[in-house]
Amino acid sequence: MQNIFYELAPSYGGHLGTAADRTVRGNAERAGPPRPITVYHDKELIEDLSAKLARWRECGATGFTLKTGSYGMADLALAIKVATVLKMDLLTIDGSGGGTGMSPPEMMDVWGVPSILLHAKAYEYASLLASHGQKVVDIALGGGLAKTSQIFKALALGSPFVKTVCMSRAFMIPAFLGCNIEGALHPERRKEVNGSWDALPKFIADLGVTPESIFAGYHALELRLGKETMKELPYGAIATWTMCDRLGAGLQHLMGAARRFTIADITRDDIASANRETERETGIPFITDRQDETARRILLS
Numbered sequence: 001m002q003n004i005f006y007e008l009a010p011s012y013g014g015h016l017g018t019a020a021d022r023t024v025r026g027n028a029e030r031a032g033p034p035r036p037i038t039v040y041h042d043k044e045l046i047e048d049l050s051a052k053l054a055r056w057r058e059c060g061a062t063g064f065t066l067k068t069g070s071y072g073m074a075d076l077a078l079a080i081k082v083a084t085v086l087k088m089d090l091l092t093i094d095g096s097g098g099g100t101g102m103s104p105p106e107m108m109d110v111w112g113v114p115s116i117l118l119h120a121k122a123y124e125y126a127s128l129l130a131s132h133g134q135k136v137v138d139i140a141l142g143g144g145l146a147k148t149s150q151i152f153k154a155l156a157l158g159s160p161f162v163k164t165v166c167m168s169r170a171f172m173i174p175a176f177l178g179c180n181i182e183g184a185l186h187p188e189r190r191k192e193v194n195g196s197w198d199a200l201p202k203f204i205a206d207l208g209v210t211p212e213s214i215f216a217g218y219h220a221l222e223l224r225l226g227k228e229t230m231k232e233l234p235y236g237a238i239a240t241w242t243m244c245d246r247l248g249a250g251l252q253h254l255m256g257a258a259r260r261f262t263i264a265d266i267t268r269d270d271i272a273s274a275n276r277e278t279e280r281e282t283g284i285p286f287i288t289d290r291q292d293e294t295a296r297r298i299l300l301s
Contacts, residue, residue: 042082045082046081064086064088064089066090067091068091068092069094069112070095070098070112070118071113072113076121079091079093080122080136080137083137089138090139091140092142093119093122093142093143094143095118095142095143096110096113098115098143098145098169115142115144118143119154119157119158120282123157124283126158138161139158139162140164140165140166141154141162141165141166142165142167145166145167148250148253148254149254152255152270155266156266157282157284159266159268163263171243171244174243175237175239176236177239178234178235178237178238178240179194179195179234180196180197181200181214181239182235182236183197185210215235215239216245216246217241217246218238218242220245221233221238221241221245268283271284272286272287272289273286274287
């Protein structure tokens with residue numbers, strides 16, 4: 001055992017939470033009385049988790065990650081404080097919409113705090129701790145991220161505290177797509193890979209009928225792994241790697257254009273707000289205000 005993953009959630013149904021007067025929501029449709037709620041305040045939660053971490057270290061664990069989701073501001077602040085005080089290795093903050101294939105559609109689409117608002121508050125709270133001399137835990141942001149531009153903006157919005165991003169559904173889609181392609185091209189494997197296509201749809205068949213012609217990342221991956229390994233590799237894995245390659249290349253292009261050559265070089269100065277509401281909620285200047293003073297100096301110099 002090397003790493004411990006611990007989730008901080010509101011106290012619905014007995015999970016860890018903060019609000020002393022929180023009531024159980026979403027139980028109206030559930031048969032029977034709600035389960036007892038265990039409410040923690042920050043001091044006792046830190047003491048409780050500190051004891052757990054000590055015990056896990058005795059068992060051989062060396063890394064600790066705390067995860068929280070799109071809950072209220074008190075829960076967000078508690079997660080940042082706990083992970084910072086206990087010197088955890090990473091804090092993951094997931095906004096809405098987000099989630100995985102096993103998540104209820106309502107949770108992924110309409111429940112909780114939207115990602116940009118939650119991420120903006122995470123930066124605000126982390127800055128507050130840093131201004132009081134705390135070394136803030138490294139943060140990972142997630143919640144509906146799927147494109148290169150979204151990765152760049154999330155890293156910039158949370159700089160310097162955000163070190164990486166989390167993605168789930170964005171990678172599940174190419175994995176499922178690869179399984180469907182494999183099942184269509186090799187009917188004998190369809191059940192094993194959980195493929196759902198009897199034949200390739202036209203938009204894919206137009207590319208070809210072999211993995212080499214369908215997957216843009218096939219040949220680059222073949223150079224890494226070799227021809228024999230590629231014969232045994234599931235198409236879902238090839239599709240997922242192709243997605244990684246696409247995102248990596250796109251992020252390099254954006255970083256190169258911004259003259260940012262490491263993730264640590266990306267700052268809040270690299271993005272602008274497209275509307276005034278976003279400016280108000282995030283503290284990122286409106287797009288025409290960004291560099292406006294520099295523009296005026298150029299004109300008058």
